[in-house]
Amino acid sequence: MNLNDEQRREIYENLLFARRFEETVLEAYESGGVPELPHLSIGQEAVGVGATYALSEDDWIAPSLRTRAPILMRVPLKEVTAGMYGTVSGPSEGRTTQHHMGSTEHGILGTTGMVGSHLNAAVGAGLSSRQLGDDRVSAVFFGDGATTRGEFHTALNYAAVEDLPVVFIIENNGWTEETPIEQVTAVEEDLIEFAGHDLPSSVVDGQDADEVLAATSEAVDRAREGNGPTLLEMKTYRYRPHAEVIQERRDEAEIKRWKQRDPVKIYRDRLLDDGVVDEAWLEDLDASLREEIEASFEFAQNDPAPPEETMYHVYKDVEVDRDGGVVR
Amino acid sequence: MSEHTVRESINRALAEELERDERVFLYGEDVGDYGGLYQVTDGLQDRFGEERVFDTPLSETTLGGTAVGAALTGTRPVVEIMFGDFMAIIADQITNFAAKMYFNYGDGTGVPMVVRTTYGAGDQFGLHHSQSPIGWFQNVPGIKIVAPSTPHDYKGLLKASIRDDDPVIFLENKLRYEDEGEVPDGEYTVPLCRSERKRKGEDVTVVAIGGMVDVAMEAAERLEADGVDAEVIDPRTVVPLDKEPIFDSVRKTHRLVIVHEAATFGGFGGEIAAEVAEEALFYLDAPIERVGAPFTPVPFAENLEEAYLPDEEDVIEAVQNTLGR
Numbered sequence: 001m002n003l004n005d006e007q008r009r010e011i012y013e014n015l016l017f018a019r020r021f022e023e024t025v026l027e028a029y030e031s032g033g034v035p036e037l038p039h040l041s042i043g044q045e046a047v048g049v050g051a052t053y054a055l056s057e058d059d060w061i062a063p064s065l066r067t068r069a070p071i072l073m074r075v076p077l078k079e080v081t082a083g084m085y086g087t088v089s090g091p092s093e094g095r096t097t098q099h100h101m102g103s104t105e106h107g108i109l110g111t112t113g114m115v116g117s118h119l120n121a122a123v124g125a126g127l128s129s130r131q132l133g134d135d136r137v138s139a140v141f142f143g144d145g146a147t148t149r150g151e152f153h154t155a156l157n158y159a160a161v162e163d164l165p166v167v168f169i170i171e172n173n174g175w176t177e178e179t180p181i182e183q184v185t186a187v188e189e190d191l192i193e194f195a196g197h198d199l200p201s202s203v204v205d206g207q208d209a210d211e212v213l214a215a216t217s218e219a220v221d222r223a224r225e226g227n228g229p230t231l232l233e234m235k236t237y238r239y240r241p242h243a244e245v246i247q248e249r250r251d252e253a254e255i256k257r258w259k260q261r262d263p264v265k266i267y268r269d270r271l272l273d274d275g276v277v278d279e280a281w282l283e284d285l286d287a288s289l290r291e292e293i294e295a296s297f298e299f300a301q302n303d304p305a306p307p308e309e310t311m312y313h314v315y316k317d318v319e320v321d322r323d324g325g326v327v328r
Numbered sequence: 329m330s331e332h333t334v335r336e337s338i339n340r341a342l343a344e345e346l347e348r349d350e351r352v353f354l355y356g357e358d359v360g361d362y363g364g365l366y367q368v369t370d371g372l373q374d375r376f377g378e379e380r381v382f383d384t385p386l387s388e389t390t391l392g393g394t395a396v397g398a399a400l401t402g403t404r405p406v407v408e409i410m411f412g413d414f415m416a417i418i419a420d421q422i423t424n425f426a427a428k429m430y431f432n433y434g435d436g437t438g439v440p441m442v443v444r445t446t447y448g449a450g451d452q453f454g455l456h457h458s459q460s461p462i463g464w465f466q467n468v469p470g471i472k473i474v475a476p477s478t479p480h481d482y483k484g485l486l487k488a489s490i491r492d493d494d495p496v497i498f499l500e501n502k503l504r505y506e507d508e509g510e511v512p513d514g515e516y517t518v519p520l521c522r523s524e525r526k527r528k529g530e531d532v533t534v535v536a537i538g539g540m541v542d543v544a545m546e547a548a549e550r551l552e553a554d555g556v557d558a559e560v561i562d563p564r565t566v567v568p569l570d571k572e573p574i575f576d577s578v579r580k581t582h583r584l585v586i587v588h589e590a591a592t593f594g595g596f597g598g599e600i601a602a603e604v605a606e607e608a609l610f611y612l613d614a615p616i617e618r619v620g621a622p623f624t625p626v627p628f629a630e631n632l633e634e635a636y637l638p639d640e641e642d643v644i645e646a647v648q649n650t651l652g653r
């Protein structure tokens with residue numbers, strides 16, 4: 001994929017947008033609380049941004065608990081922020097947390113809190129694509145931890161057997177909650193060794209949005225041409241603990257080492273070196289993103305709590321009362 | 329006696345059983361070095377080593393399946409499932425395997441495994457980290473379901489569960505880990521399959537489960553100020569159920585209220601109500617009242633979650649209904 005300057009600026013905007021958004025979430029959480037416990041992806045932005053950029057707008061995205069950038073790229077910001085506050089303007093009007101959101105309109109497959117249970121659902125989106133002949137590709141994001149579930153194997157196998165248009169993207173940040181992934185996986189080096197199935201796979205530098213974009217584009221093309229799934233392992237790192245309540249126990253030096261390959265900085269430096277942007281442009285962008293993000297928090301903080309009837313939204317085609325009885 | 333939290337009581341129960349019986353081992357996601365998401369297994373790996381207390385890959389099927397296999401072959405595994413919601417994932421291993429092997433073997437082989445898990449709403453953790461899974465398993469013969477309510481019972485029931493030769497689901501209420509209470513300093517167990525009367529009363533029987541026992545007890549205190557004398561029964565082991573004390577109590581008070589956290593419809597309260605209707609219907613002076621959650625997933629927004637969770641007010645209202653007030 002050959003990028004023009006405008007596209008490169010757009011990628012950077014998305015990286016910085018995700019970064020600033022989550023920094024703001026963290027500030028808000030630390031200063032007064034955000035009802036949804038933040039599971040921040042700071043440090044992993046290039047994976048989501050690069051991969052989403054490789055997809056077309058109506059391709060499906062099946063996010064993991066930590067896949068934030070793709071959601072921010074597709075869903076109006078106020079809706080996402082309100083989702084973290086559980087107010088009426090959130091994606092489910094406060095019924096559920098933002099990080100499980102589903103939206104047919106925005107091509108986001110709703111998900112569950114069972115890590116890895118969405119892999120086969122993403123393969124199912126591939127089945128729909130084939131049945132409907134609509135050429136939509138399904139991109140599923142998941143952490144390294146999910147590769148130790150049977151779901152991973154069954155989803156890869158079935159997608160490969162059926163040549164379904166699925167791109168499997170491992171967000172390998174080296175840790176599954178408080179356990180280092182190498183402690184619980186019997187691979188030599190890379191998780192793609194697990195695959196062993198008849199499908200192409202590769203390891204990608206997940207801190208470099210251009211690398212992510214290139215690898216994902218190739219996989220998307222393959223899928224769209226009817227040549228089946230691809231497994232991509234993005235090597236990345238989260239700067240924050242698994243979730244904000246959890247004690248950090250990773251090595252200080254490890255965190256520091258990864259911060260030296262910061263995805264936002266890598267991209268900014270490259271754009272500066274290539275003369276695609278200048279300092280003034282960067283400053284303007286940062287200021288306007290901060291303003292937009294601040295506004296979304298102000299909006300969410302003033303957005304009303306949902307009325308009680310909002311939660312009686314359980315069946316689509318029949319009215320059921322709070323005691324589980326059919327209303328006639 | 330000394331004061332301990334629920335968390336400490338569970339931790340001490342595990343430590344004592346690991347100490348007592350070398351066939352016992354403890355494993356799950358992050359239970360080793362980290363000490364478990366809720367820090368319940370804190371320090372146990374240091375004390376008993378990585379062969380007795382260890383981390384696993386993120387796979388509840390691995391945990392459930394290997395625990396069944398280990399329990400069938402001479403050890404006594406204790407598994408931690410981080411959230412009760414994930415019990416849906418190991419439901420196959422529990423319902424089709426663990427619960428049925430004693431029935432399936434002809435030589436008395438049992439399945440001495442314990443699956444500890446957390447349950448319950450109130451933390452704004454949303455629809456997949458807040459459920460109360462009793463209803464998912466109550467109709468499965470062969471499994472024991474234990475839901476303690478005090479630090480004393482958490483400790484004694486967990487020790488008894490580990491020594492039990494049947495598979496046990498041991499339910500820990502997330503909101504109760506910090507609760508404190510008197511716990512004996514010496515060795516003791518609390519028998520499985522025995523309910524306990526937590527409060528003696530004459531006017532109404534309140535059967536409450538797990539985290540709702542405290543809610544019922546507090547409601548009973550407030551009712552007393554109103555001149556209503558409530559008896560509170562805690563089944564402690566939900567399945568199989570120690571029914572007689574409930575029947576006896578209802579024959580005495582002539583009124584029954586059942587309180588649990590999961591949805592009322594299809595919930596365990598319905599089973600108790602049906603049992604009492606069969607055994608003691610004509611002793612009842614008022615329709616049975618059930619207090620539970622509405623028939624929806626657990627909502628995330630603070631006000632919705634509050635509306636969802638049963639509280640003292642709900643219990644008091646139900647009791648007043650049985651008294652025709």
Ligand SMILES: Cc1ncc(C[n+]2csc(CCOP(=O)(O)OP(=O)(O)O)c2C)c(N)n1
Pocket residue numbers: 064065066113114115116142143144145146147171173175176177242357386387388410414417
């Ligand atoms: C089926 C299941 N088991 C356990 C958990 C608890 N849990 C939530 S996230 C997580 C670790 C996930 O690690 P990984 O897949 O690498 O994603 P990351 O958090 O690193 O992005 C665990 C164990 C869960 N949510 N679902």
Ligand SMILES: [Mg+2]
Pocket residue numbers: 143144145171172173174175176177
């Ligand atoms: Mg990870």
